[in-house]
Amino acid sequence: MKKFINSVDQVLTESLRGFGAAHHDIVRVRMDPTFVARAGAPVKGKVALISGGGSGHEPLHAGFVGKGMLDAACPGQVFTSCTPDQMVAAAEAVDGGSGVLFIVKNYSGDLMNFEMAADMISGDQATVVTNDDVAVEDSTYTTGRRGVAGTVVVEKMVGAAADKGADLAACKALGERVNKATRSMGVALTSCTVPAAGKPTFQLGEDEVEMGVGIHGEPGRKRVKLEKADAIAHTLMSAIDGDLKPKAGAPHLLFVNGFGGTPSMELYLIYDAARRYCEARNIKIARSLVGNYVTSLEMQGCSLTLVALDDELIKLWDHPVHTAALRWGV
Amino acid sequence: MKKFINSVDQVLTESLRGFGAAHHDIVRVRMDPTFVARAGAPVKGKVALISGGGSGHEPLHAGFVGKGMLDAACPGQVFTSCTPDQMVAAAEAVDGGSGVLFIVKNYSGDLMNFEMAADMISGDQATVVTNDDVAVEDSTYTTGRRGVAGTVVVEKMVGAAADKGADLAACKALGERVNKATRSMGVALTSCTVPAAGKPTFQLGEDEVEMGVGIHGEPGRKRVKLEKADAIAHTLMSAIDGDLKPKAGAPHLLFVNGFGGTPSMELYLIYDAARRYCEARNIKIARSLVGNYVTSLEMQGCSLTLVALDDELIKLWDHPVHTAALRWGV
Amino acid sequence: MAHELTGRLVDAAVTTIRNHADELTGLDQAIGDGDHGINMKRGFDAIAEAAEIRTLPLGDALQKAGMTLVMKVGGASGPLFGSLLMAMGKAVVGDPTQGEQVQAMLTEGIAAVKKRGKSDVGEKTMLDVLVPVSEALAGKLSRHAPAAETMAGLRAAADAALERTKPMKATKGRASFLGDRSIGHLDPGARSSQLLIHAVCDAVAESLRT
Amino acid sequence: MAHELTGRLVDAAVTTIRNHADELTGLDQAIGDGDHGINMKRGFDAIAEAAEIRTLPLGDALQKAGMTLVMKVGGASGPLFGSLLMAMGKAVVGDPTQGEQVQAMLTEGIAAVKKRGKSDVGEKTMLDVLVPVSEALAGKLSRHAPAAETMAGLRAAADAALERTKPMKATKGRASFLGDRSIGHLDPGARSSQLLIHAVCDAVAESLRT
Ligand SMILES: Nc1ncnc2c1ncn2[C@@H]1O[C@H](COP(=O)(O)OP(=O)(O)O)[C@@H](O)[C@H]1O
């Protein structure tokens, strides 16, 4: 394992300390229990947005704490949901009197920990669960679909609404609406290595890719031969497209998310391929996002996300945001 | 070679097309000769800033085109300086009547191509050469030091000055001043793979790192055993520190630059280590930047950059910037 | 006597998790996210560090250990193993070395896991070890089997139950995302449950001998 | 006759660069940035595509080919090989198949490379092949050697000069960043220069035979 670390036990603490120092204008990092709060929180009268989950997906979630997005993020151990005490402490620190909305990715562990936290919190609260990953079959008999890159879009939209004064119920309803309008699917070229595990989570042959991979290096739909970028984009987009059933001519957000180890050059190339897919099918791209936003440590690969927009969502997307990892309009 | 590509000949074109479409609010991409210009260029009365060089370092330079930074970028083939016709075309497109400043990294190829372009351009022009890499010995008998991550800082500072109305001579002088105040050094954990070459540029053992690596995967000072992050940060910082000789208590910019394949978690961990190095030596960190800004394709590794600031430079750093990859204050 | 048992149980549980952490992580790499051993070890290390636990009566010790898991582990295993131990601890009313008492504790613990996990047997989880073991205990108790035989029976039941998770298709937890591809692998949480059952049986058997 | 030679020379140069592109890239991976073969191939592919070049008199063809390299290659080799060919083309005044004329062309070409590269012999670059070859040509001419012998001599000089770049320490170009670590490797630009000399000599020898 080749990483910049001092000891596997300290990775998270040191990295968060660095993050807090580098972005002291935007965030405050608290330890034991660990959470990252927006500088100046609580914001009186605003619904507080909290997200959290395993680390290793940076900038998710701490990189999205700040004006127009999250009020706090609770980083768990690498790929391991945070614990209830973190969420409780974060909620106490950032609740501005208008309640707390938890944005949780749909994993058993995340849900259970957030549920335990919810039991311990007295103030107003609600939860939005994201599950945008079409690689996994949706079913009420199972855990259902995973929450992946689309979570950023939910955080951005709801963050804007909360910033504009929406109440807790409206924020929750909006979050659910955005989640329903969002579909993602990913592909891995290489594995990631969890620091504490010390070896790659999975092995791929020199000509293989994992189609439908999860953001924790979980296996996806199937292992297939590496194809040209256009063919890969086609596979991902047609799975998304088939599930979202986008309205021809209606505005969409196309989001290419890098998993951490893929260079920007390739992400824009995939964006180009995905965009051509959309143009050929009259899926209008009104907004775009390309970069490493929901990563899997150093994994090479990417996910594509398509979000059906409307005028309200476009306004929320364009609303000023000032976080470590997403910034515009301010 | 595992990459998202269609064909090695088309990587650059497709990637730039994607970049142009994704950031149509900020840039315009022109082909044959290829350059990326700021949307709305030329800006009348403003000194035009142009940089360029081999591709594979994204977001450098195209990601820094926009308000408060570059007016145009000329992307060459991967790791190969752009050609004179690109620079000539870019200069014609963005010269707002107050002259053109070329910001060039100190490589024989880059210099020669920019010199040839300069011979073909009639308008006012000047050049700033960046050479911040302390891994290489500085000598007038040789090519001297390489221009690496510090180039971003030069582009940011001079971009701000040009935006505020500085003339060509002042921009050139400022660029040289910032370059002189800037030192960098990098380390690689893995190699990169040039798409057209198809195989890694170099091989490192499972426990080896290349200390002082260049941003093209060029060998550095020496190949050493992988150490703890603190020790690596110490090696890099003491080389920088010894060369820059920072004034105790004076403000500095600490910039941790990822080479493309290193996750954000590790970059902030290295930032934390470098910051502790500085604090122990009374090197005051007034500003920080952490992320993938000057990359080497998918290389795992990072560079550290230290810049001696003063009030003027801090103002220029904080000046609004709106580019694909660097954005604040607007 | 009960407190001494607490110490023995803590030691046995901590030791087995530490010894098998890499293996558990390996199992989780195959059908999960490769952290189960790391998670369990972090939790049981914390239990080992909380020295007062071994000095408490078993019921309190279990509750405290469960809360420690909840606060230190995260993931799915933190709330699940945490809820299991907390519910078992709360269920202690009489002598926790009596078979019927243990049976009641296990029943409460399993109920808590099912509730927390919204899950049941047959979904390729830790429940697929815990429930068969509980049933085996009920069987032994109804036949008034001697303690040593009971312990051996529980171990065997855990082993068999663990093996049966292999052909199962996961429908809960992270492995469920795999669908049919989860078939053919042991469930990591089932393996850690079986390890803990072994550890407990061995510690109890040891107690009986001394 | 001269135009026919142009075609032959273009074919020979293009073929050798295409055949050795991977090798040149490999040499550049060792002490540079791993693109020299890719660069040269891109440039000579463009020369091959610019079909009119082979129809031009040698002087014009060289200038056009040089400009093609400048505009298509980039890097160090674009301006350097481009300047070399452009200056050689400009130097053509008489019959470019005459030895003295070739000598004058080479001298101008080398001067252009030195000027553009701010470099000279002994710095582990293409000049360390070009200059010895030019000197060898001068020697052959002064002794009025027959053409075939001259060609063989130039090939040998290029080979020997290439080998001598191995122990050199680079002080110009990207390899100079390596300092002492550049010692022990052939210079990629020296190798491509030697290949081109071979190609030219072979094409000329072939012309003489037919
Ligand atoms: N809903 C559930 N009900 C019962 N057990 C579950 C459930 N979800 C997960 N598990 C158990 O937890 C184990 C995984 O634990 P762990 O890897 O530590 O957490 P995570 O899945 O969050 O990474 C699984 O092997 C399974 O036995």
Ligand SMILES: Nc1ncnc2c1ncn2[C@@H]1O[C@H](COP(=O)(O)OP(=O)(O)O)[C@@H](O)[C@H]1O
């Ligand atoms: N200043 C110089 N003078 C002469 N030749 C040079 C100079 N710089 C580089 N070269 C030649 O160019 C070759 C490298 O070319 P290439 O790899 O295509 O360009 P780059 O170094 O820009 O990647 C070197 O091997 C050397 O022979």
Ligand SMILES: [Mg+2]
């Ligand atoms: Mg986990």
Ligand SMILES: [Mg+2]
């Ligand atoms: Mg090059």
Ligand SMILES: [Mg+2]
């Ligand atoms: Mg797991």
Ligand SMILES: [Mg+2]
């Ligand atoms: Mg090169």
